[in-house]
Amino acid sequence: MKLELTKKQTLIYTLISVLATGSYLLFGHYISIFLDALVINSKHSNTIVHMAIAFILFMIFDFIYKIYTGRVSTNIVSNYGQMIIGDIHVRSAQESERTMNRLFVHLDKYRPYLTQFVPTIINTVVKVVMIIAVLIYVDWIAALILIFSAPFIPLFYILVGLRTQDEAKEKADEFDDMGTLFLNLIRGKKTIHYTESEVAVEKALDKSNRQFLKTTMEILKYAFQSTMMLEFITILGIGLVALEVGLRIIIFKDISFYTAFYVLFLSPLFYSGLKVMGTEFHNGKTALAHKEKLEEYVSVSHEEYREKGDRLALNDVTITVPRVILDDENIEFREKGLVAITGQSGVGKSTLLRSILGLHRPEKGTITVPSFNMDYISDTLYLSDTTLYEFLGSGDEKVMKSVLQELGLYFSIYNLENGIHTYIKNNNVPLSGGEIVRLKLARVLIRRPDVILMDEPTEFLDSRTEALVLEKLNELKQDTLIVAVVHRRQLLSYSDAHYEYKDNEIRRVR
Numbered sequence: 001m002k003l004e005l006t007k008k009q010t011l012i013y014t015l016i017s018v019l020a021t022g023s024y025l026l027f028g029h030y031i032s033i034f035l036d037a038l039v040i041n042s043k044h045s046n047t048i049v050h051m052a053i054a055f056i057l058f059m060i061f062d063f064i065y066k067i068y069t070g071r072v073s074t075n076i077v078s079n080y081g082q083m084i085i086g087d088i089h090v091r092s093a094q095e096s097e098r099t100m101n102r103l104f105v106h107l108d109k110y111r112p113y114l115t116q117f118v119p120t121i122i123n124t125v126v127k128v129v130m131i132i133a134v135l136i137y138v139d140w141i142a143a144l145i146l147i148f149s150a151p152f153i154p155l156f157y158i159l160v161g162l163r164t165q166d167e168a169k170e171k172a173d174e175f176d177d178m179g180t181l182f183l184n185l186i187r188g189k190k191t192i193h194y195t196e197s198e199v200a201v202e203k204a205l206d207k208s209n210r211q212f213l214k215t216t217m218e219i220l221k222y223a224f225q226s227t228m229m230l231e232f233i234t235i236l237g238i239g240l241v242a243l244e245v246g247l248r249i250i251i252f253k254d255i256s257f258y259t260a261f262y263v264l265f266l267s268p269l270f271y272s273g274l275k276v277m278g279t280e281f282h283n284g285k286t287a288l289a290h291k292e293k294l295e296e297y298v299s300v301s302h303e304e305y306r307e308k309g310d311r312l313a314l315n316d317v318t319i320t321v322p323r324v325i326l327d328d329e330n331i332e333f334r335e336k337g338l339v340a341i342t343g344q345s346g347v348g349k350s351t352l353l354r355s356i357l358g359l360h361r362p363e364k365g366t367i368t369v370p371s372f373n374m375d376y377i378s379d380t381l382y383l384s385d386t387t388l389y390e391f392l393g394s395g396d397e398k399v400m401k402s403v404l405q406e407l408g409l410y411f412s413i414y415n416l417e418n419g420i421h422t423y424i425k426n427n428n429v430p431l432s433g434g435e436i437v438r439l440k441l442a443r444v445l446i447r448r449p450d451v452i453l454m455d456e457p458t459e460f461l462d463s464r465t466e467a468l469v470l471e472k473l474n475e476l477k478q479d480t481l482i483v484a485v486v487h488r489r490q491l492l493s494y495s496d497a498h499y500e501y502k503d504n505e506i507r508r509v510r
Contacts, residue, residue, distance in 0.1 A: 005118065009072055013119065016068065017126035020061035025134055026054035028265045036258035069119035076114050081107050106290040113287035117280045124277040131270045135263065139255065141248075142241050142263045146270055149237040234271045241267045305361055309368030311335055312356065312451065312481060314506075317365035321351055327504040328365070334497055335370070338477040340486050342509075343501030349485040350378075352501070353453045356483065370481065371450035377440040378455045388413060388439070389420045393447045403445045407438045407468065434465050441469055444476070452476065454484040470494055 005013065030051035037047065128150070135143035242264060249260045312333040319326040325348030333339050343349050354360040356367055357376050392400050400420060404410045412435055416422045422430065429436060444452055474494055476482060484491065492498060498509040 004076065004114065005072070010122070013065075013069060013122045014126060016061055016065045017123045018130070020058055020065055020123070021127045021130050023054050023058035023061055024269075025130060025266075027051060027058055028262060028269075030054055032258045032262040032265060035261055036256065039257050065119070065123065070115065073114040073118065077107070077111050103294065106294045109290035110287050110294060113284050113291070117284035117287065120276060120280045121284075124273045124280075127273045128270060128277075131266050131273075135266060139245075139259055139263050141244055142267070145240050145244060146237065146267065149233070149240065150270070150274055152233050234275060237271055238267050305365075306356075306358055306367045306369050306372075308372070309370065311368065311370055312483070313368040315366045315368060317355075317367060318363040319348060319351060319355055319360070320363045321348065321360075324363075324504055325351060326362075326506070329506060331499075331506055331508075333481070333483065336477065336479065336481050337496030338473060338482045338484060338494055339497045339499065340484055340492050340495035341499045341501055341506070342486060342492070347501050348504075349501050350455050352506075353455055353483065353485060356451075357453055369451065373449045374451040374453060375444050375447060375449040376453045376455075377437075377444065387418075387421050387423050391424075391439070392420070392443050395446060400442075400446060403442045406445075407442050407472070408465070409435060409438055409442060434462065438465065438469065441472060445472060448480075450480065452480055452482045454482065456485060456487060466490065 030047050034047045034051060132143055132146060135146065245255070245260045245263050248255045249257070314326075314329045314331045317326060317329045318324065341349055341352070351360055353376065355362055356369065357374055389397070389400070397420065401410060401414075404413060404420075412431060413420055413422070416430055431439065470491065473482060473484075473491075477494075477496065484495075486492065486495075499506050500509050
């Protein structure tokens with residue numbers, strides 16, 4: 001299995017593991033010397049001090065290993081999660097909700113692979129190799145017993161682990177369905193109450209719970225079988241080593257008490273390491289099954305479908321949602337000015353804007369953009385998890401105040417308890433629909449992007465506020481390309497070009 005670490009990270013993991021294991025081997029060495037001295041009544045005045053130092057060094061290196069691997073693993077998981085989220089391609093709010101729910105479930109199940117499996121495997125491999133190396137020097141016969149018995153443990157776990165990965169992957173969809181059901185029931189709890197559907201919901205939950213239990217037990221049975229066989233092999237291996245040591249120290253008398261105790265001290269540590277490796281291999285294969293499910297949701301490649309050009313243009317572009325809404329389109333828009341796009345609801349106007357912005361990958365073709373410095377004013381009223389100040393661009397507050405005054409927002413915002421630094425959470429926006437539209441326009445006026453994409457920019461506005469917005473758009477279009485999806489005819493009179501979206505085509509009207 002790929003460790004998913006850089007060469008530098010793998011080297012540091014290995015180095016710290018060597019230092020920690022070496023310290024523990026020294027600790028065992030000094031314990032053996034101390035006990036050997038007690039048996040033969042000799043004195044080792046510094047043995048306890050050395051033993052304490054070795055144990056303290058082991059604790060220090062072990063702590064450093066946990067801290068370092070924890071930080072590296074967390075960063076890798078975080079970056080991987082961000083990459084997955086950035087590559088997720090959804091076509092509706094419902095699909096987005098379902099996908100994000102499943103995404104975070106699988107990401108959480110994959111997390112132990114990097115936070116536990118990888119550090120444990122590296123540490124265990126180092127520990128096993130160093131123990132064998134020491135035992136070859138101390139008692140080569142015991143080392144041979146460990147070497148010959150050791151392969152049975154990882155071999156058994158590899159076979160079970162591969163089966164576990166297949167089983168976990170087969171059952172992952174069932175886990176997804178359970179999570180989605182629970183999410184839907186929580187979201188629709190009021191509907192359930194008003195429609196008196198509690199009995200039906202209870203039956204659905206009971207069925208889901210029973211399936212959850214069955215699915216879980218089918219996966220866990222492999223873990224139980226693995227543990228049982230592992231314990232048997234471990235006991236057998238340690239028993240053989242103990243027999244060899246006992247015969248040599250009692251019958252043949254060709255090894256010292258120090259050697260006998262040190263061998264018996266290291267043997268359980270060797271097998272416990274293999275047990276941990278086997279267990280983690282089982283867990284690692286389960287985690288990888290969830291990673292495979294994560295990657296199934298990624299439908300956007302890392303290759304950018306937008307490229308820099310002189311003008312905004314569609315080049316053999318086909319867009320699907322999943323039905324085709326734009327078919328092999330070639331069109332070049334004007335360099336500056338207000339471009340209005342009209343069409344019936346649902347034909348794909350908003351999706352086109354999202355494709356231009358980089359949020360929806362076309363099925364084929366490329367989109368040329370004059371600048372990647374874009375801003376998007378959507379037709380939704382959603383604002384969340386930011387302050388008004390951050391939403392407007394985190395710039396000069398004096399400039400922000402001036403723009404807000406021009407748009408008639410100054411008193412609405414600065415009458416709030418925290419003014420422009422009011423924090424918006426869970427869509428709790430203390431503004432009306434029209435004020436939010438003007439707030440989004442304020443963001444554009446403050447940031448001054450090269451390309452502005454607008455979806456129903458005059459929605460929720462009264463006639464006076466609409467006139468104000470249109471006046472500002474008329475100013476902006478002198479130096480900026482504005483592409484606006486519109487329904488109201490009033491805005492068409494301000495447009496420099498008008499396109500109609502119909503029958504999977506965009507046709508210029510004027």
